Amino acid sequence: MKEIKEFGFRQTPPATPLRFNAEKCIGCNRCMEVCMIDVMTPGEKGGHPVVSYPDECWYCGCCVMECPTGAISLHHPLMNQTRWVEKASLLKNRKEN
Amino acid sequence: MSEMKWPYPAKVSQVNRMEADVIVLGGGIAGCMAAINAAKRGQSVILVEKGATKRSGAGGSGCDHWESAATNPCSGVSPEDLVQAMLDDNDGYNNGISHYIECREGWDHLQDIEKMGGKIRDTEDEFKGAAFRDEKTKLMFAYDYKNKFTIRIWGTTFKPAMEKECRRLGVKIVDRVMVTSLLTEGGKNGAKCVGATGVHTRTGEFYVFSSKAAIITMSRPARVWLFSAAYPGLCEFRPMCTIGDGHAMGWRAGAEFNMMEKSVRAEFSSAGRSFPPYSAGNNHNTWYPASLIDAEGKEIPYADRDGNILTDVEQRFQPAKGQHYFLKGGNIEQAKYAYDGPETLPYDKLKEMGYKLPFYADLSNMPELERKVIWGMMVGQEGKTNVPVYKNFTEAGFDPTKDVLQCYGVGWTSAEFLPQERQLFGMPGGFMNDWDLMTNIPGLFVAGDSLFSSNCFGHAASTGAYAGRKAAAYAAKQEGFIAPCETQVANEMERVYAPLGGDPVNGVSWKELNEAIAKAMQNYCGEQKRDELLLSGVDLLNRYEKEIVPRTYAANPHELMRLLEVFDILTVAQIILQACLARHQTCPKLEFYRTDDDGKAMAPFICIHNDGEKVVAREVPLDYAGDIRENYEKHNQDYMAEKTKEVQA
Numbered sequence: 001m002k003e004i005k006e007f008g009f010r011q012t013p014p015a016t017p018l019r020f021n022a023e024k025c026i027g028c029n030r031c032m033e034v035c036m037i038d039v040m041t042p043g044e045k046g047g048h049p050v051v052s053y054p055d056e057c058w059y060c061g062c063c064v065m066e067c068p069t070g071a072i073s074l075h076h077p078l079m080n081q082t083r084w085v086e087k088a089s090l091l092k093n094r095k096e097n
Numbered sequence: 098m099s100e101m102k103w104p105y106p107a108k109v110s111q112v113n114r115m116e117a118d119v120i121v122l123g124g125g126i127a128g129c130m131a132a133i134n135a136a137k138r139g140q141s142v143i144l145v146e147k148g149a150t151k152r153s154g155a156g157g158s159g160c161d162h163w164e165s166a167a168t169n170p171c172s173g174v175s176p177e178d179l180v181q182a183m184l185d186d187n188d189g190y191n192n193g194i195s196h197y198i199e200c201r202e203g204w205d206h207l208q209d210i211e212k213m214g215g216k217i218r219d220t221e222d223e224f225k226g227a228a229f230r231d232e233k234t235k236l237m238f239a240y241d242y243k244n245k246f247t248i249r250i251w252g253t254t255f256k257p258a259m260e261k262e263c264r265r266l267g268v269k270i271v272d273r274v275m276v277t278s279l280l281t282e283g284g285k286n287g288a289k290c291v292g293a294t295g296v297h298t299r300t301g302e303f304y305v306f307s308s309k310a311a312i313i314t315m316s317r318p319a320r321v322w323l324f325s326a327a328y329p330g331l332c333e334f335r336p337m338c339t340i341g342d343g344h345a346m347g348w349r350a351g352a353e354f355n356m357m358e359k360s361v362r363a364e365f366s367s368a369g370r371s372f373p374p375y376s377a378g379n380n381h382n383t384w385y386p387a388s389l390i391d392a393e394g395k396e397i398p399y400a401d402r403d404g405n406i407l408t409d410v411e412q413r414f415q416p417a418k419g420q421h422y423f424l425k426g427g428n429i430e431q432a433k434y435a436y437d438g439p440e441t442l443p444y445d446k447l448k449e450m451g452y453k454l455p456f457y458a459d460l461s462n463m464p465e466l467e468r469k470v471i472w473g474m475m476v477g478q479e480g481k482t483n484v485p486v487y488k489n490f491t492e493a494g495f496d497p498t499k500d501v502l503q504c505y506g507v508g509w510t511s512a513e514f515l516p517q518e519r520q521l522f523g524m525p526g527g528f529m530n531d532w533d534l535m536t537n538i539p540g541l542f543v544a545g546d547s548l549f550s551s552n553c554f555g556h557a558a559s560t561g562a563y564a565g566r567k568a569a570a571y572a573a574k575q576e577g578f579i580a581p582c583e584t585q586v587a588n589e590m591e592r593v594y595a596p597l598g599g600d601p602v603n604g605v606s607w608k609e610l611n612e613a614i615a616k617a618m619q620n621y622c623g624e625q626k627r628d629e630l631l632l633s634g635v636d637l638l639n640r641y642e643k644e645i646v647p648r649t650y651a652a653n654p655h656e657l658m659r660l661l662e663v664f665d666i667l668t669v670a671q672i673i674l675q676a677c678l679a680r681h682q683t684c685p686k687l688e689f690y691r692t693d694d695d696g697k698a699m700a701p702f703i704c705i706h707n708d709g710e711k712v713v714a715r716e717v718p719l720d721y722a723g724d725i726r727e728n729y730e731k732h733n734q735d736y737m738a739e740k741t742k743e744v745q746a
């Protein structure tokens with residue numbers, strides 16, 4: 001386990017829609033400029049934008065479509081991640097019954 | 098958070114004045130098409146957009162099908178037939194004018210979008226030989242393959258192409274400015290529209306636009322009954338930026354509204370009950386007509402409208418015996434028998450037959466091209482599916498040839514809502530329009546989902562183009578610009594900026610107010626209406642307006658935008674309550690139910706407006722549009738001549 005010496009605060013996010021890959025990001029802010037909700041604000045010079053209003057994200061994916069280097073990923077909140085199974089596993093159920 | 102500095106310069110109280118023959122308010126599908134068509138007719142145009150025009154609005158991220166293209170070369174239905182069906186299916190409570198424009202002109206505008214760079218044909222022959230593809234035109238159709246009036250499109254390419262075309266034509270695009278009010282001649286209620294005001298959502302700069310004609314294309318209201326402080330971006334089907342600002346400012350200016358008493362039990366809110374649209378298994382719209390299987394892999398039967406079981410997948414795309422065509426796609430409500438299409442058996446029946454939950458969408462056993470067109474084209478081009486569904490699922494290993502996607506609930510909505518959880522979904526109320534798509538306010542035009550009883554991409558594009566044309570003609574006839582009333586401008590500036598001066602510690606936030614409005618509407622304007630309840634709602638919302646609105650606080654221009662939106666939601670909620678009070682009988686087609694029905698004959702359209710002092714209601718016959726074709730042609734001789742010339746050339 002990581003050694004913990006002191007505690008801090010974190011605003012409890014209900015979801016974190018965007019993840020940036022700092023190695024791929026060229027800091028062009030195109031993702032920020034295309035977002036119709038204006039979820040992001042400029043970050044440090046050369047770095048990726050800050051997700052200032054993650055709760056307002058509509059999960060449209062336009063920021064990802066706009067990024068020239070593939071540096072962002074977008075994920076639905078955990079509760080909204082739908083489930084799929086291999087069809088064969090259902091057919092197996094049938095036999096067992 | 099609170100220690101962070103706002104990254105943009107503060108320009109509060111700086112006023113930016115701009116002027117154009119035509120101003121377009123809202124840069125979505127209808128707005129872009131309006132701007133393009135007004136500019137093509139030689140007028141100077143300003144397009145004002147709250148977000149970023151390149152991708153903003155409900156259709157910005159994509160769209161997979163274009164409805165009612167009745168005049169495309171493969172169509173088996175006439176625009177007159179189709180609009181008649183839409184009217185009949187809703188017992189007349191529908192917008193005959195705007196839907197005729199959609200049916201008759203849609204194909205023209207789709208071809209224009211293709212010229213701008215939107216993809217509408219299978220030019221790579223990826224689907225060569227498919228039953229839904231026309232080999233000559235390479236167009237691909239959805240739903241009714243016999244009548245071919247719904248076209249599958251690569252909608253992710255559309256919005257950037259439209260934005261580029263606006264710039265090419267010299268449209269001045271003003272992004273990140275929220276329109277806040279309409280300016281009327283002399284500042285008078287109901288007088289000629291002479292411009293609009295706006296506020297920059299990053300700097301707080303104030304905008305005053307002067308114009309000869311204005312077009313409202315800000316879509317429709319939302320978050321009136323549904324809200325989630327944790328996931329506000331997900332609590333409605335439409336994007337957060339479209340919550341009915343246009344309706345609210347139109348109401349304040351004296352514009353007339355129709356059908357605002359209509360609301361439906363909620364169908365989508367992925368902040369709570371449902372899942373993001375198209376990301377769960379279902380067999381509608383984008384996913385029509387996917388095979389469904391039950392928990393044990395047993396296939397769920399499709400039947401025609403008479404209950405005859407369909408044995409082949411091909412039959413799911415065909416009208417029933419003796420039926421000309423069927424309505425599917427954007428048509429989400431159960432269609433009448435005459436227009437009803439193939440469908441899986443109802444859930445109750447399936448339960449009786451021993452089918453077990455959960456169900457799954459199963460593309461694995463469908464013909465290869467049908468599978469590929471659903472997973473990869475429709476899911477991929479549809480709004481909000483390209484990245485979070487198609488890309489992410491594929492990367493996570495979803496393989497449609499062997500995996501099946503779970504359905505939640507039993508319908509395509511993936512959830513069951515409570516009766517009081519309501520939404521303006523399907524074809525709700527909106528601005529009342531004439532044959533020029535003009536409102537009762539001279540010089541104020543409306544298009545897209547702002548119109549009453551409107552829906553869909555093709556409808557938005559077609560009515561947008563039409564309103565652009567009509568507004569351009571109107572502007573060309575005006576003598577010059579009428580200066581805005583400076584008192585009206587000053588009052589609006591004061592209203593807009595007030596929350597920035599609120600109490601940073603105890604001030605009410607936009608979220609608290611939105612949540613309160615939504616709860617009030619669930620309590621006082623749920624499924625069953627009666628006067629006492631509605632009046633209690635009016636009372637409470639008036640109190641919010643008088644006592645709470647002055648106590649709100651916004652820390653920066655972004656939060657100010659959110660707060661101004663909620664003020665508009667408050668106004669919209671008041672419009673809805675007033676419209677409900679004006680209708681005294683149950684009206685099933687409007688999903689309007691009264692427990693204190695006065696027993697008189699059901700009223701036709703009820704239009705309401707605010708005359709500055711009180712609410713005025715009037716009845717309008719359901720067939721006020723008259724003979725649809727005759728009236729269209731009377732109003733569009735110039736356009737028809739233009740088109741004939743194009744064909745000859």
Ligand SMILES: Cc1cc2nc3c(=O)[nH]c(=O)nc-3n(C[C@H](O)[C@H](O)[C@H](O)COP(=O)(O)OP(=O)(O)OC[C@H]3O[C@@H](n4cnc5c(N)ncnc54)[C@H](O)[C@@H]3O)c2cc1C
Nearest residue numbers: 123125126127147154155161276342480545546553554557
């Ligand atoms: C996920 C999804 C998928 C869909 N798929 C289909 C489909 O496959 N086929 C189909 O036919 N239809 C589809 N639709 C519906 C279709 O996208 C809409 O009917 C259409 O976009 C409506 O066009 P509009 O111009 O009226 O509104 P929008 O395109 O939403 O544009 C409204 C614009 O107004 C702006 N705005 C709002 N308020 C203000 C303000 N105060 N100031 C400035 N600007 C403002 C907004 O930012 C927005 O850009 C889909 C909708 C969604 C959400």
Ligand code: SF4
Nearest residue numbers: 035057058060061063
């Ligand atoms: S997914 Fe859409 S709403 Fe969310 S940050 Fe990206 S562009 Fe903005």
Ligand code: SF4
Nearest residue numbers: 025026028029031067
């Ligand atoms: S668009 Fe991509 S590269 Fe540019 S700032 Fe955003 S994440 Fe970085």
